[in-house]
Amino acid sequence: MNHMHPHHFGSQTEASPHHPVVAELTDVLKNEPVNEEYYHLVVRCSPEAAAAQAGQFFQLLCPHSGEAQPFLRRPMSVYGMNPQTRELEFLYKVTGAGTRGLATLRPGDQLDVFGPLGTGFTFDPSWRSIVAVGRGAGLATLAPLARSAKERGIHVTAILSARRPDLLVSVDLFRSFGADVVTVTDSRQTSGPANVERILRSLIAENRCDAFFTCGSSRLMRVQQRLAHEFDLPGQVAMEQQMACGIGLCYCCVRDFNVDGEIVSRRVCWDGPVFDLKEALP
Amino acid sequence: MNHMHPHHFGSQTEASPHHPVVAELTDVLKNEPVNEEYYHLVVRCSPEAAAAQAGQFFQLLCPHSGEAQPFLRRPMSVYGMNPQTRELEFLYKVTGAGTRGLATLRPGDQLDVFGPLGTGFTFDPSWRSIVAVGRGAGLATLAPLARSAKERGIHVTAILSARRPDLLVSVDLFRSFGADVVTVTDSRQTSGPANVERILRSLIAENRCDAFFTCGSSRLMRVQQRLAHEFDLPGQVAMEQQMACGIGLCYCCVRDFNVDGEIVSRRVCWDGPVFDLKEALP
């Protein structure tokens, strides 16, 4: 049964008056492939949009690419934001009609973006060192953590997973903000949960894991949930779900969560996309 | 009552096996404004499409221009055709969503055209000299007559009408094929039916009017109908009507005609767009 408790573990409700949400036309500055699957998109936007927090997302009105116009907006995590230069970055995998449309954008084109939406990652001032574990498009979502953590003097160890080394994105970005990066891939057979668990256990042992941050893999999320319980560590997970409105109106993006043994349904766009690691269900 | 007699005064039925109709992607070679209202579009097409006859038309799949995709194709008369170079020309007035979309085409773009459709103008080998009377977008439809008539050794006098001198199109084209051109405009108060009738009467008197060809003005059509009856002269008129299929399937483009005192309904796209001047109703 669906109770949809008004329980917000994130900072959405308090943040809302201070963090306006805008729907606006931005100017495309750059839109280039970074590897076989991903594109890196940079737009110039308003200060409000550029004030996005790590973990928040935008709803992009994707142009069509010869096929029919994608009807709904498409959610994309903030990959980078710079309030000074009013730049906003996205890293997206070309998947279907919407992202194929995005891939047609050229510098000088315009893109309608709506956001920043949802709750971002939050930091506890007492933390010294956190671990970020991401895979696939989840690497895009975790990337801006590197900068936010650094600004707060928190050290990051990033475990970045992909099918092949050439599909690993954000590695340089994490490093540029002083993070330690461990890359694991399927092709090298280093990405299995057992190996990641081994790496995580040694980080915990070395006191380098005050909290888990994860996105993009249920398997790796479950590993972290187990360790979080075992060592009583906090954690946050950024989740995905198909969206229509992106701002809590339509209830199409719900997921179930386990809150103290009770299953509750929450809207990913509004109550998340960042949720308490321990409550998340795969 | 609608009888839709199978009476084709044009050459549609006989011509059909010899004149294939194609739906194809053409390459835009040129698309430029010729004055405040009209664009001149040139595409490279197949030999079949380039074999269009004067008076025939194409159904153009217009791209969208930021607004919604125009749903139906839009009919456009052939303004020029060259089977050697496989070039096809259109002259169009920017009116609504469809033609606004056309105006966005650039050389190198593609345009989906369907045609040639309908019956073209026909010539009687006995004619020496004909008169073409056009106004507005009708000038585009009449323009290729100049070439066809010349190829048959028939002299053309063209009376071209527009609101203002700068909106007169095809004047040079008519002249380049040896036609005599008389221009009449509203701004110079020379375009009224009385003045055009005066000009036509003197052409008839001088034996320079074996047949009337007209398009684009009901007022001027009525003048010619009167003179055609008075002097027992033949004539052809190219008519317009909103279209959906363009090839006789849907019956949305019907107009009434007076055939020996009986009102019959005909499809402009299939039985026309060129009709017997004397049968046309405004």
Next chain:
Amino acid sequence: MNAVESKVDLSVKIGGLTLRNPIMPASGTFAEGLEKVLDFDRLGACVTKTITRELRTGNPLPRVVERPGSLINAIGIPSKGVAYFLEKTMPHYAGYSTPLVVSISAPTAEGFASLAAELTIPGITAIEANISCPNIEEDGKAFAMRAESTEKVTRELRKATNLPLWVKLTPNTGEMPDVARAAEASGADAVVVANTILSMAIDLKTFRPCLGNVMGGLSGPAVKPIILRQVFQCAKAVDIPVIGCGGISNCDDAVEYLIAGASAVQVGTATFLQPKTMTTIIDDLERFCAHRDIGRVSDLIGGVVIEEADEPDLAWLDPIS
């Protein structure tokens, strides 16, 4: 308000209720989140997502699928129940001067009535009865599918509340004018035309329905010509106001509905694509009227011009080619 703005009177009357303008959200496409992008005090009304007495889970996922120019949804009616609504949701709207319209649903006429009675309290301006839901007393057929069941549920509702009562109809019936007349006869103050059109989509990769619920309701620009026709037919059939709802994305769409006979309109799916659609329409509507020297937006209502010759009775039933 400056002089330019005050030239056009945007207000409309829905029964005894005067709205500051004819633009309001469609139920299920509006919630507190939208505060972040527009001022609720500019809207003609606030209309809540449909609530039920009990807790309800809603439908299995996926709950939406897109099609060209349209959305199919099968959200179901996830509801935290009426107690939660009164305690948590309602106070949220107390800060606004805009009328709060609460959409309700129930599986029986009696259930509708008791819910309406419970909601007949200060702070709630009107009840919108979403009778497009299955009537368990009629084998699960939606109330609004037939005139008789509409009459019954509306009569019970009318007895239960003295608030303005709007009845939201389903477009999935061939008897809409009769259904609208039944709502009017049994005391509705307005009819909302209409809910979504029952639809389906299949995933060609898996051969499974795209929606967890198999079928869902179509909304968005694709449905506009259909619902506009239903608004026109219903406005001819009844004297109470008709509130139009279906595929409205811009001011032109809203005006088309008003001149077809709607006294106000609801905007749903368009808000998902452009969150400020409602306030944009309000601004543009004012401009539309000013531009054409129309002093009162209410003068547009039912303004479609139909020539006698255009109106042979049978032709309406014979549009089929």
Next chain:
Amino acid sequence: MNAVESKVDLSVKIGGLTLRNPIMPASGTFAEGLEKVLDFDRLGACVTKTITRELRTGNPLPRVVERPGSLINAIGIPSKGVAYFLEKTMPHYAGYSTPLVVSISAPTAEGFASLAAELTIPGITAIEANISCPNIEEDGKAFAMRAESTEKVTRELRKATNLPLWVKLTPNTGEMPDVARAAEASGADAVVVANTILSMAIDLKTFRPCLGNVMGGLSGPAVKPIILRQVFQCAKAVDIPVIGCGGISNCDDAVEYLIAGASAVQVGTATFLQPKTMTTIIDDLERFCAHRDIGRVSDLIGGVVIEEADEPDLAWLDPIS
């Protein structure tokens, strides 16, 4: 025919009739003109524009108006009468091996029957009864709006002809499965689902309806999700084949209909946009099947996979959000 082509069996059965493939035109969107662009001998069937016994003028202009992803038409049924059809139109199809299906209409059940009897002649393979037209014995309500009137007209038709009898339904009713069952019970060999959806559009420059007939029928991609749902419902309701028709533009659309339960499909409006749509779909359908190792296109029919858990009876009636 080469080896690659012959790998997939495209044929389908509609009652006793085997069609070489499931793709055919929709009535009113097909005529001789199309010969110029495609080979009629490749089609599953040829379906004529609806004919009537008498001469008919058709509706006043304008007869069509476009909307996003859709067309609204109010052509009416201009008809040169049955004599003209037999003398002039029919011979045209004699040169083709493709079954000729003649669409007919009449204002009374008796009128339908006598027209069908007259057309029960060599050269005509099947009758498609367009019963979406007003029944003058029922106050102008279309026959296909209700099960009773559908039953009556189908029964008369069945008595009048031994040709395969297809009954084309209207989507403008809330009782389509009942109507389909009525057609089956009274002898139809197949139902065609469906005709156009009653719609309207208003010109904001003139405030007049965009169509001379005020209302018209919606077709094109916008209607696909609605008609697909109706095909699914009807295919569940009857054992005779359902022929799907509404918004099919490409092979994927056709396959979606087949797996929803259609045994064949008709293509209408898409032909106006891309005249070769039907033959393109036939080619692509063969490729679709070959690619997925589907040996017979008929194996696709009704292939939609519905999990038991997805199929709570009420949920179908409760898609509304």
